[in-house]
Amino acid sequence: MTPTPEKIDLLIEARWIATVETDAILHNHAVAVRGGRILDILPAAEARQRYQATEQHRLEQHILIPGLINLHTHAAMTLLRGIADDKPLMEWLQRHIWPAEGALVSAPFVLDGTRLACAEMLRGGITCFNDMYFFPEAAAQAATEFGMRAALGITTLEFPGNYASDADDYIAKGLAAREACRDNPLLSFCLAPHAPYTVSDRTFQRIATLAEQLDLPIHCHIHETRQEVADSLQQHGQRPLARLQALAQLGPGFIGVHAVHLDDSEIRLLADAGCSIAHCPTSNLKLASGIARIAEMDAAGINIGLGTDGAASNNRLDMFGEMRLAALLAKGSSGDAAALPAARALRMATLNGAKALGLDAITGSIARGKQADLCAVSLAELECQPCYDPLSHLIHVAGREQVSHVWAAGNCLLEHKTLRLGKEFRLDASAALWQNKAEVCTGKAHAP
Amino acid sequence: MTPTPEKIDLLIEARWIATVETDAILHNHAVAVRGGRILDILPAAEARQRYQATEQHRLEQHILIPGLINLHTHAAMTLLRGIADDKPLMEWLQRHIWPAEGALVSAPFVLDGTRLACAEMLRGGITCFNDMYFFPEAAAQAATEFGMRAALGITTLEFPGNYASDADDYIAKGLAAREACRDNPLLSFCLAPHAPYTVSDRTFQRIATLAEQLDLPIHCHIHETRQEVADSLQQHGQRPLARLQALAQLGPGFIGVHAVHLDDSEIRLLADAGCSIAHCPTSNLKLASGIARIAEMDAAGINIGLGTDGAASNNRLDMFGEMRLAALLAKGSSGDAAALPAARALRMATLNGAKALGLDAITGSIARGKQADLCAVSLAELECQPCYDPLSHLIHVAGREQVSHVWAAGNCLLEHKTLRLGKEFRLDASAALWQNKAEVCTGKAHAP
Numbered sequence: 001m002t003p004t005p006e007k008i009d010l011l012i013e014a015r016w017i018a019t020v021e022t023d024a025i026l027h028n029h030a031v032a033v034r035g036g037r038i039l040d041i042l043p044a045a046e047a048r049q050r051y052q053a054t055e056q057h058r059l060e061q062h063i064l065i066p067g068l069i070n071l072h073t074h075a076a077m078t079l080l081r082g083i084a085d086d087k088p089l090m091e092w093l094q095r096h097i098w099p100a101e102g103a104l105v106s107a108p109f110v111l112d113g114t115r116l117a118c119a120e121m122l123r124g125g126i127t128c129f130n131d132m133y134f135f136p137e138a139a140a141q142a143a144t145e146f147g148m149r150a151a152l153g154i155t156t157l158e159f160p161g162n163y164a165s166d167a168d169d170y171i172a173k174g175l176a177a178r179e180a181c182r183d184n185p186l187l188s189f190c191l192a193p194h195a196p197y198t199v200s201d202r203t204f205q206r207i208a209t210l211a212e213q214l215d216l217p218i219h220c221h222i223h224e225t226r227q228e229v230a231d232s233l234q235q236h237g238q239r240p241l242a243r244l245q246a247l248a249q250l251g252p253g254f255i256g257v258h259a260v261h262l263d264d265s266e267i268r269l270l271a272d273a274g275c276s277i278a279h280c281p282t283s284n285l286k287l288a289s290g291i292a293r294i295a296e297m298d299a300a301g302i303n304i305g306l307g308t309d310g311a312a313s314n315n316r317l318d319m320f321g322e323m324r325l326a327a328l329l330a331k332g333s334s335g336d337a338a339a340l341p342a343a344r345a346l347r348m349a350t351l352n353g354a355k356a357l358g359l360d361a362i363t364g365s366i367a368r369g370k371q372a373d374l375c376a377v378s379l380a381e382l383e384c385q386p387c388y389d390p391l392s393h394l395i396h397v398a399g400r401e402q403v404s405h406v407w408a409a410g411n412c413l414l415e416h417k418t419l420r421l422g423k424e425f426r427l428d429a430s431a432a433l434w435q436n437k438a439e440v441c442t443g444k445a446h447a448p
Numbered sequence: 449m450t451p452t453p454e455k456i457d458l459l460i461e462a463r464w465i466a467t468v469e470t471d472a473i474l475h476n477h478a479v480a481v482r483g484g485r486i487l488d489i490l491p492a493a494e495a496r497q498r499y500q501a502t503e504q505h506r507l508e509q510h511i512l513i514p515g516l517i518n519l520h521t522h523a524a525m526t527l528l529r530g531i532a533d534d535k536p537l538m539e540w541l542q543r544h545i546w547p548a549e550g551a552l553v554s555a556p557f558v559l560d561g562t563r564l565a566c567a568e569m570l571r572g573g574i575t576c577f578n579d580m581y582f583f584p585e586a587a588a589q590a591a592t593e594f595g596m597r598a599a600l601g602i603t604t605l606e607f608p609g610n611y612a613s614d615a616d617d618y619i620a621k622g623l624a625a626r627e628a629c630r631d632n633p634l635l636s637f638c639l640a641p642h643a644p645y646t647v648s649d650r651t652f653q654r655i656a657t658l659a660e661q662l663d664l665p666i667h668c669h670i671h672e673t674r675q676e677v678a679d680s681l682q683q684h685g686q687r688p689l690a691r692l693q694a695l696a697q698l699g700p701g702f703i704g705v706h707a708v709h710l711d712d713s714e715i716r717l718l719a720d721a722g723c724s725i726a727h728c729p730t731s732n733l734k735l736a737s738g739i740a741r742i743a744e745m746d747a748a749g750i751n752i753g754l755g756t757d758g759a760a761s762n763n764r765l766d767m768f769g770e771m772r773l774a775a776l777l778a779k780g781s782s783g784d785a786a787a788l789p790a791a792r793a794l795r796m797a798t799l800n801g802a803k804a805l806g807l808d809a810i811t812g813s814i815a816r817g818k819q820a821d822l823c824a825v826s827l828a829e830l831e832c833q834p835c836y837d838p839l840s841h842l843i844h845v846a847g848r849e850q851v852s853h854v855w856a857a858g859n860c861l862l863e864h865k866t867l868r869l870g871k872e873f874r875l876d877a878s879a880a881l882w883q884n885k886a887e888v889c890t891g892k893a894h895a896p
């Protein structure tokens with residue numbers, strides 16, 4: 001006598017599952033989901049007996065992985081994608097990015113840009129992103145419309161911009177946005193002091209106090225360029241990380257973005273303090289910042305996640321590209337072909353990102369009780385044949401174009417490569433509109 | 449009175465055309481093709497008046513570029529794609545690649561593997577590849593079946609293998625294959641001494657003589673690893689390039705593959721001799737060989753093309769990936785964000801490759817009188833929005849999955865992302881068959 005099957009919301013069978021809880025691959029298993037959470041992970045044949053699901057998927061040539069976590073981006077900058085490439089860094093910033101931002105950045109810009117970013121990220125298997133930009137309530141609206149998980153920045157700089165007048169105003173507005181989003185379980189917030197060179201000691205001290213009071217992570221660019229380190233030595237008499245340590249920023253909640261130029265003692269400092277790093281390899285190369293010492297940081301035990309950075313310096317919000325490049329650079333720059341194996345690159349793009357954001361109890365791996373944030377990648381294409389090792393193919397062969405399905409909190413957001421949204425967004429038209437405005441304001445002739 | 453339109457075979461209108469003859473982009477132009485050759489490049493509106501084409505394409509959101517040229521591959525190694533990743537180099541070669549090759553390499557293996565490679569390359573916009581492998585007549589058959597242009601290696605090593613017994617036997621077999629392919633205008637040959645560490649002085653001397661007599665390029669791995677340079681110093685008392693210079697290999701027909709470890713005098717030597725380099729950035733990182741000094745070689749005037757290397761060390765035959773990585777690494781390793789701009793990366797992947805192969809009079813750019821080797825890339829996807837600069841998008845945003853159409857010698861080989869072949873190949877089934885054989889012979893358990 002077979003027992004009555006249990007009713008659940010979602011059952012996904014896949015040829016391969018990389019849970020990221022361990023490095024082992026499950027073959028022909030299934031994930032059972034109820035109420036947005038993972039209820040069970042079991043052999044597919046058994047799952048069919050035990051569960052009766054409202055929504056069911058048989059992914060016969062796919063690998064199911066946790067939804068990818070983009071640990072550093074400026075999502076709305078999609079609207080400035082490729083506006084000024086192949087330029088030296090300061091010219092890029094001063095003559096192109098800052099003037100364009102000065103003319104355009106507004107709540108509607110952030111809403112449209114983050115919508116475009118969400119669409120791109122979802123199509124590439126990303127279910128959660130850590131954003132640092134202005135007007136976080138507009139970014140929150142976009143993430144919510146697309147059903148994505150997001151950690152939004154309480155972005156803070158000293159100087160005035162379109163969004164806020166000074167550091168206290170930035171913080172006040174960020175905290176108000178956090179308050180307004182309190183009821184959305186997919187949204188969380190990070191304190192986001194932009195960088196050591198744009199934030200004062202006094203503001204960092206306020207941020208340390210807020211981080212402790214509100215139990216929030218601190219998300220900050222650090223040691224991106226040689227120049228940043230040299231300038232800090234001149235201005236503050238110490239390297240940026242030493243200054244941040246003195247200002248009580250460094251701890252398990254600290255997410256240092258880039259960390260390209262670290263000496264050995266700084267790697268030990270970050271490891272001892274339990275900090276996380278958001279490694280953005282494409283951005284670091286494209287802006288000629290250098291190559292972060294990932295193999296050494298990993299060996300030292302630093303929690304390393306991966307980020308795309310903004311689309312103005314990448315120009316893809318593509319975590320498959322970042323996983324592959326991180327693995328390749330770790331090998332190429334360490335001289336060890338065994339450095340950063342495929343399973344470790346996937347862990348960086350998932351569980352390590354969740355850990356950095358303090359979200360590892362609810363996402364980042366496929367485990368009972370966690371939220372069902374999932375991504376299915378087809379390995380059926382001829383470009384993936386033959387397949388000796390699905391995990392190696394995931395990193396070194398597959399592209400984001402092979403992502404077929406995405407779920408966040410159990411909701412199917414991408415099905416057979418098509419976004420499932422409640423609403424039509426006309427992303428192309430809004431991108432064209434903002435492009436036109438950007439070209440007018442930067443004096444760039446509009447191409448016919 | 450309008451004149452009667454001229455009858456032609458093919459007219460392709462595109463929103464943007466990058467001819468690579470100059471770095472300028474043509475807007476709303478058309479390419480007219482007759483008898484496989486480019487007859488005209490002119491404004492689209494004018495083209496519709498002047499020509500009446502049998503085959504016509506209006507590519508309204510596409511950039512048309514020359515067919516990409518993969519300047520270094522071992523095409524048939526697709527069948528070993530990812531067989532042993534994340535292993536140190538010598539373990540990778542000695543315990544995995546060589547045993548698998550020893551057990552499998554044969555004319556049927558090369559035929560099936562090269563077919564799979566051709567399908568992958570065509571879908572990624574590659575119309576011409578420079579191959580170094582065994583059984584070149586089997587590779588020639590595959591290239592011909594797929595309508596691709598190929599430069600096939602008269603591959604030469606000292607030690608015996610499944611294909612030949614000694615260096616003279618390798619050369620004899622390669623020359624016989626060349627003779628057998630004499631009537632195929634899409635095929636050419638290169639002398640392909642494998643590397644300084646696998647080829648003797650005597651054989652290099654024979655190759656120099658043959659290169660001169662037969663007017664053939666020489667395609668050879670050089671200075672790939674530090675170890676190779678150190679071993680040569682110990683064994684020959686000189687670095688590999690000095691030895692090759694003494695053995696009369698270096699000249700305008702020399703294509704040095706990798707060239708990762710060069711000192712300043714070696715860069716000058718290659719420039720002065722008019723040599724070409726096949727830069728394979730993914731392979732160099734993946735095997736932990738290092739980063740070639742491309743910005744400096746380019747500044748010295750060396751002709752640099754791009755290659756994927758074989759699928760066992762990449763694991764994609766993807767020239768979009770190589771263009772992007774070459775551009776990123778040149779910036780990141782030189783510290784100059786303006787290094788290797790997009791137009792230059794495209795030139796490396798097209799005209800420079802043709803020049804290295806001695807084929808620049810017939811392919812590598814979109815110019816009157818050249819063969820119509822063309823690739824259309826759609827920039828319509830939301831991942832490409834907005835588009836300030838189509839050339840920057842081609843390198844930094846687009847992926848090979850956006851290639852929509854490919855022509856070689858005027859024949860449409862890929863149309864709306866679908867291969868147009870005269871015959872069905874069952875590439876998946878043959879890949880699975882060879883995978884099974886490889887797993888049996890390397891003692892790897894077959895996953896369920």
Ligand SMILES: [Zn+2]
Nearest residue numbers: 221257309310
């Ligand atoms: Zn950033």
Ligand SMILES: [Zn+2]
Nearest residue numbers: 669705757758
């Ligand atoms: Zn090679």
